[in-house]
Amino acid sequence: MSNKDSLTRFGVSMPEELVARFDQMITEQGYDNRSEAIRDLIRKALIEPSQMAVSQTVAGTIVMVYDHHVSELPITLMELQHNYHHDIISTMHIHLNHELCLEILVVRGQIQRLRELTNLIHIQKGVSYAELSVTYIDQAESDLAHRGHHHA
Template identity: 70%
Template sequence: MSEKEALVRFGISMPQSLIEQYDRLIALQGYDNRSEAIRDLTRKALLTSSSMQPDETVAGTIVMVYDHHISDLPITLMELQHEYHHAIISTMHIHLNHQQCLEILVVRGKVQKLRELQQRIQVLKGVGYAELSVTHVDEHGHTHEQPHTHA
């Protein structure tokens, strides 16, 4: 939010028990007030891949957890990553325990293609979790989150 942008006040109604839970949560997260916490929730909601235009260029991650003992799953995942090599910038593979692996794909491309990749991963037998998280990118590769300056 720019310094010149006007703040608009509005009211929110919710059950007492819900607001008490919310207040405890935001206090644990270090927020001084509800307004900033709600602004952050709103920003996060606006950055979900489902709220973006399919042809919008974004950068982000696909985080997945899978059982590497499932027959051919590691090979299938590798082949899928090769199929989408143009969208995958980097990968990180972590062994969580004897069975489970955590893999992080750093991605960039059109929302529609990245959603497609995430969904193709999610439906594979043995994949317990696969989530796409993205942020806007302009044609020069800058994100729209924070200004970037060099000293």
């Protein structure tokens, strides 16, 4: 936060037990005060994929865990990635054990397409986990879209 940002003070009421657990968590994470921790929680909530407009351009990761012994699954996942190659920047493949693989796709594109890709991965037989995590929102593009300007 820059020095130019104005701050708004507000109160939050919580049960004592919840406050104690929160204080313990933020101390363990190294926060100096509750305000810093709450700001980070709010920032994280605001980049939750479910909270974004379908046309919003974002960057992040899709993490998946799957059983590579399931018939045709590795080929299906590779074909999906080829179908979305404009949205995938990089991939990392890790062998967790003899059966399971963890794959990380670094992605950038419209949230609607990235959600679609994540869902297509998740519904495949043999995929036990697939999640989209957004870590960056293209704010400049968002601001232009809100003013009605569109660029090719």
